[in-house]
Amino acid sequence: MLVPVDLHIHSCLSPCADDDMTPNNLVNMAALAGVKILAVTDHNSALNLPACKAVADSIGIALLPGIEATTREEVHILCYFPAVDEALAFGEALRGRLGDVENAPRLFGNQLILDEYDNAVGSEDRLLIQATSLSVDAMAAMCREHGGLPVPAHINRGSNGLLNALGFLPKTRFAAVEVSRALPLSVGLDGYHELHSSDAHRLEALTEPTQHLELVEATAAAAFDMLRRWYDERAIANK
Numbered sequence: 001m002l003v004p005v006d007l008h009i010h011s012c013l014s015p016c017a018d019d020d021m022t023p024n025n026l027v028n029m030a031a032l033a034g035v036k037i038l039a040v041t042d043h044n045s046a047l048n049l050p051a052c053k054a055v056a057d058s059i060g061i062a063l064l065p066g067i068e069a070t071t072r073e074e075v076h077i078l079c080y081f082p083a084v085d086e087a088l089a090f091g092e093a094l095r096g097r098l099g100d101v102e103n104a105p106r107l108f109g110n111q112l113i114l115d116e117y118d119n120a121v122g123s124e125d126r127l128l129i130q131a132t133s134l135s136v137d138a139m140a141a142m143c144r145e146h147g148g149l150p151v152p153a154h155i156n157r158g159s160n161g162l163l164n165a166l167g168f169l170p171k172t173r174f175a176a177v178e179v180s181r182a183l184p185l186s187v188g189l190d191g192y193h194e195l196h197s198s199d200a201h202r203l204e205a206l207t208e209p210t211q212h213l214e215l216v217e218a219t220a221a222a223a224f225d226m227l228r229r230w231y232d233e234r235a236i237a238n239k
């Protein structure tokens, strides 16, 4: 079946996202827009995934756990996981590799951690939009070690896109590449499958599904299995 998805959405934990991107608001807005599988992918943290997963479960929409990780080259890599626990463990590992700049909410925005009722239960003090110490290769490897699958984000965007930062598509193995449809793409994708997502930081950006994937069912497991198949195909293709 063709399943409408949006696999790159930020919650209010990301300082650059609006404070009203709460678990209830964003999950319900995505559902209203017709999305059947969404991925919440905050910068370098998974701490709002438990609440988003609980909300998604309660309204019968699928949540694919993710994190948008920053490499030392300032490249954004989406890391998708089969379950929230793996994402949390990866987030914990990332936190130890983040730079030591503290968040200044008035400058960068709040980094709110909420529960499934949208109550604030804490905030992240370390600035989440700074680079980690990991290279693109090391990030992809650490993602795999935690059971995840790496997909470089908005590769054709000037800031934080892989192509601009590195100047080429590296040999690093990814499951797919995310392409910004609004921007020109000047290189071939070397056979990679493309993902198209909203990268929503505001509720108004959640107006329609960004892509339809051919899946056996509208579940996060089915979406993750497809990414894993794509990842495995790369190994065969590159032999």
Ligand SMILES: [Zn+2]
Residues within 6 Å of the ligand: 068, 076, 153, 154, 160
């Ligand atoms: Zn990004």
Ligand SMILES: [Zn+2]
Residues within 6 Å of the ligand: 008, 010, 068, 153, 199
């Ligand atoms: Zn993003």
